[in-house]
Amino acid sequence: MAKKDVKPFLLRLDPRVHAAVQRWAEEDLRSLNGQIEFILRQALVKRGVKLTDADEKAPDTDT
Template identity: 65%
Template sequence: MTERKKVLLRLDPAVHDAIARWAGDELRSTNAQIEFLLRQALADAGRLPGNAGRMRKRGRPPKSDSDDEETH
């Protein structure tokens, strides 16, 4: 898997709170919601690269077999 880029983003606290609430409603993390909105804006503007990877599914990631072994 390709390493994901890390970005420091400064937001107005009210904007962050609104995105965080929206993310909770959509079962996404705040980070995933920001990425979703950026991808949507890029697609609407016709600027989303064709080689952009897919978004991860909403909600918690499924447990892997290695997670089960670590907890037992």
């Protein structure tokens, strides 16, 4: 299932973290990318951060 608008970016990870998240993703029947997004969304909820339309229109900060 493809999402409409996604922002691609590179992510550097410790190989052990990558392997652990990959195993977790396989256990949950998700892609690695889907698992990373799931983890990030959980962290945002835990901190009380809400996604808004303004977040979608935020300027690129990749430099």
